[in-house]
Amino acid sequence: MSSPANSLCGFLASSIGRKWIVAFTGLILVGFIAGHLTGNLLVFAGQDALNAYAAFLHNFLHGGAIWIARCVLLGSVVAHIYFTILLTRANRAAREQRYAVEVTQKASSGSKWMILSGLLILTFVIFHLLHYTVRVGAGFQDLPLDSEGHFDVYRMLILGFSNVWVSTFYVISIAMLSWHLSHGVSSMFQTLGISTPNTRQLFDRIALGFSVLTFAGYTSIPLAVLTGWVA
Amino acid sequence: MATEPDQMAAHSASQEIPMTMNSAIPEGPMAEKWTRHKMASKLINPKNKRKYKVIVVGSGLAGGSAAASLSELGYQVECFCYQDSPRRAHSIAAQGGINAAKNYQNDGDSVHRLFYDTVKGGDFRSREANVHRLAEVSVDIIDQCVAQGVPFAREYGGLLANRSFGGAQVSRTFYARGQTGQQLLLGAYSALCKEIEHGNVTMHPRTEMLDLVVVDGQAKGIICRNLKTGAITRHAADAVCLATGGYGNVFFLSTNAMGCNVMAAFRAHRRGALFSNPCYTQIHPTCIPRSGDYQSKLTLMSESLRNDGRVWVPKNKEDSQKAPGDIPEEDRDYYLERKYPSFGNLAPRDISSRAAKEVCDEGRGVGPEVGGVRQGVYLDFAEAINQFGQATIEERYGNLFEMYQRITGESPYELPMRIYPAVHYTMGGLWVDYNLMSNLPGLHVLGEANFSDHGANRLGASALMQGLADGYFVAPATLPNYLATQKPGSVTTDHAAFEEAEKAVTERLEKLLSIQGDRSVDSFHREVGLLCWDNCGMERTKEGLEDALAKIPKIREEFWSNVRVPKSGVSSFNPELEKAGRVADFIDFAELMCIDALHREESCGGHFRAEHQYTEEDQKDGLGEVGEAKRNDENFAYVAGWEHTGDPSHPRLHKENLEFEEVKLAVRSYK
C-alpha cells in the first residue's frame, strides 16, 4: 500500500489530479472574487462603510487574517497557473500536428481563449495590486485619514478611477475576467465531479449568472466614479 | 498455367496425413455425453499447463473467449487478429440476440427443446451430440456475460428480459438493444485484455495468418504477416485454434465486414484439413439493396420489419421504373400474400428470399438498375401507418427506419422501403470432431469457422451462442485431450516445416506483387463474387453450378496473370496486398463451394437446388409444401468433408454419416 504522500504525488502527476487542483484553486479564487466584490460594493453605502470594512479586514485576528488570506490567494494563483502550464504543455504535445481545417462544433468562445484571458487577468492583477495594495506612485500615500482615523480607501478608489485610462483598462480586464469565468465556473463543476445530467443546466446558468454579476458589479464602480455618481 | 507458387508444396504435405472422419462422439445417453466426456477427458497438472503454448487465430466471440479462458487456465496463449484491435472482430455486428435455455419466461423451454429446435432448424444436417452440448452450455454463457458486465436488457424488476426471435415458439433470446454482438464481444475482449495485462496472452493485432505449419501431420504453428510493417513471422505452439469466422465474402457482397475472409481456414484446408459443407450458406431476406456498381457491402435490417410491412412489386415490368406512388393498387403484385396465403409476408426466410429473386429475375424488381437489373422489392408500411398511426410505427421501427434513411436517403414513412436478400452467415466450415479438433491433430476450429452445430441452416440468435460456447466452455475442456499427448515445446520455429511454409508464403506474396497486370484486386473479387451469387446463391441448379465451375478456373488464371497490386512492397503497410491474398483464396474456395453444391443432389436448409423441391403433387400427397426444400435423407444424410488434392478443381470427398438418436427426421414445416 502506498503512503499518502506517494499517492498525492501520483494524484498531482495525473491528468485528472492536476485538473482537480486547477478547479479547486479556481473555486477559491471565485470565492475571493465574490467576497471582494461584495466588499467593494460598499462604496455605494458611503465613505464610512467602505473604510470601516477595509479597516476590519486589516485588523481581523490582529491583522493576521489578511495575511492568511493573501497567502492562500497567492498560493491558489500560483498553483492555478502552474498546473495550467503543465496541462497546456501536455495538451500541445498530445496534438503535434494540427488540422488543416479546424472546426468548432460545441466549445464556447470563452473556453477557447482561456489562456489568453487568463494571461490578461494576470497582468491586470499585478497592476491592480501595485495600484491599490502596494500603492505605487499614485499619490495615495498622501491621502488624509478619514474621520475615524482609518486609511481612506473610499477616496483612494475615487481618485484611482478618476483616471479614464485606469478605468478603461479596469473595465476591459473585468470583461476578460467574466469571459474567463463563463467557462471556468461551469468547468469547475464538471472537473470537481459535482455536475450531473439533471443539474448541468443549472450549473451552466449559475456560471453565466456569476460572470454577468461579476462584470456588472465590478464595472459599476469605475463607471459610477467617472459619471460622478460616487464622489 | 498461371497458378499459385506453393500449390505443389501444400499438396505434398497433405499426402502424409491419414484421412479420418472419426467424430469421437462420447458414449452414453445424449443428455449425459458432455458430462461424461468432461469426466473422461485428460487433465493437465496446473504446473505443467504454463509450459504449453496455444495459438488462437481470430479474436471474435469464439477466439477472444477461447484465448481469455485458456489463459485463465494457465496456458500461454498467442492471439492474432487482422483488425487493429481485438475489439473490432465482426461478431460485433450481430444485432438480434443470443439464445440460452434458461427458461426464465416459464414458457416451457429447456435444454432439450433448444437442442431439438437447433437440429430441426439445421434441417437435420448437424451432429446431434455437438448440438446438445451447445444447448447445455448456453445457460452458463449468460451467467458468464452478465458477470463481465454485459448490459443485457432488463425488466423493471431488475431481472433479465427475453424475447422470441426468428420464429421460435419460446422466448429464450437475451439481447442488448440491437447491439448484442457488440456487447458480448466487448465482454470477451475485456476478459482478453485482463489476461494480456496479466501477461499470459500475447496479442498480435494487425497480424494475418498466411499459412498453417504442419509437422509430422500435426498443426504446430502458423506463418503470419504483420500488416503494419509487412514483416513475415513464424509462430510455433503446441496446438493451434482457428476462430476466423465464415466465408460469406466469397460472394463479394454480403453483410460481412470488408476484411472477413476464408484465408486461414482455406490455408489449413490446403495443408490437409477437411472442409465441410461449404455449400451451406445463409441468406437474410431483409437487407438494403445495392445502389450501384460501386457497392461495397450490404446492410442487414431486422426481419421484424416484415411483421408490419407488405412486400410487393409492380405487376408489369414497364412499371418498374415508375415512382411507387404512381403505381395504382390494382397494378401491384403482393406476391408473397398471393403465393403463400397462409404465411403471407412472414413466409420463411429462404422462401421469401427466393420469391424476391424470382420477381426480380422476371424484370419486375424496383430501385436503381445495377448491372442491368433492378434487384429490390418494396416493403411497404403505408397500410400499417394508416392503421396504427405513424407514432406506433415509429415506436416499433424508428431506429431501423432511421438507419434505412441514413443509407438510402429515403424516408420509409413516405416511400416504401426497398429490400433484397443478402448472404450473412455460412454454416459450412472446417470439419471438426466432438473435441472441435479437425482431422489434422492439434488444429482446433471454433465458432463460425467450423461446420459443427448449425447443420444446413442456422437459427436466429444461435451464432453468438455457438461462438461463445466453443470459446468459453468447449475448447478449454477438450483441448487438453490433445495437449496431454504432446510434449510441450517439442517443435520450434527452426523446424524445416516452418522454413518451407515461410518460403511458400513469401513466394506467394512476391508472385502477387510481380504480376503488375491491368485489373484491381476488387474487380476480381467482384467478378467471382457475383458469379457465385448468381449461380450458387439462394437458388442453385445443375446448369448454373456447372457454368460457374467452368468459369472459375478462368478467373483464377486471369487473376494470377493480370492482377495489379501496388508495388509499395512486401515489407510495408499495403492493404491491396492483403486483399489480393484473400481474393486468391476466395477464387479457389468459390470452386470448392460450387463443387459441394453440385454434388449435393438435394435441397436442405440454406442449400436450395431448384431440381429438389416439393411440387403441387407432393403437397397433395401430404409430403411437403410447394416450394419447400426437398431433402434426400437416404443418400445425403452425411457431412461432406473435402480433402485438398493439390488441384483445386478436383478435391476428394469424404463422408461422415449422421445418425439421429434423439430427433426424428421430419420434413420441415412452419405452418
Added chain:
Amino acid sequence: MVSIKGQPNLLHLTLKIWRQDGPDDKGHFVDIDAPGIPTSASFLEMLDIINERLIGEGKDPVAFDHDCREGICGMCSLVINGVAHGPEKATTTCQLHMRSFKDGDTIHIEPFRAKAFPVIKDLAVDRSAFDSIIRGGGYISVRTGAAPEANNTPIPKPVADAAFDAAACIGCGACVAACKNASAMLFVAAKAGQLNSLPQGQAERTARSLGMVQAMDKAGFGNCTNQYECEAACPKEIDRSWITRLNRSYTAAFARKSLL
C-alpha cells in the same frame, strides 16, 4: 438521392487528401479531381472509387481504415472538412453518404490526429493506445465458469439502461480526434463508467478508476478542458456526464486508496 429512374446523381468534387508514407514521414495534402461520384455512394465507397482509379493509373491507392461499414466496429475514422466522421450527426464515416455533399465541393480528408494515434500510412492510424487503456482496468475479473447465476443480482432497469448508454461506445477515437487537446476522456469515462455503475463492477472500482486513468495518461493523450467537442463528434452520442463521473470516481478512488 437515387432518382426513380435508378440513375444516380453524380458529383464533381475536389478532394484534398492527406498522404503520408509512414509514421516518420512529414506528410502533405494531395489534390485529387473526382468527377462522377454518385450521391448514393457512401463516403468510403467514394474512396474505393478513387482508389480503383488510382490503381488504374498505376498510382498508390489511399490507405484508410475500415471494416464493418455498418457503423459498429469503430474501425473507420477520417476527419472530413475539420469534423471527425464528417458533417452528419451521430454518423460514422462509413455511414456517411455522398448526398451530404454538393456538386463542386472541396473536401479536406485528414487522418485522426493525435500523438497517441500515430499515422501508419495516409489516413490509417494506430489506435492501440485504446487497448492499453482497457488493459489498465476496463474489465471485471471473473474467471470463465466462476460466474454466479445471472438473475441472482437484479439490476434496476434505469441503472442497466444507463450502463448501456456508456457501453454503446464503439472505440473509434473520434472523441480524441475532435478534442483540441487530443484527450481520451470521453472514451475512458464511458468504458470505466459502464463497469463502475454496475453492481458487478464494484469490487474493482477503485483499481479500475485509477488504473484506466493512469494508462490513459501514459499513452500520451491530452487533458480534458471541458469543451465537449468529443460529445459533438461521438457517433454514438455518449454523454459528457460520464466524464463528470470519471472525475468524481477518480478523485474518490485516490482518496480511498491513500487516506483510508
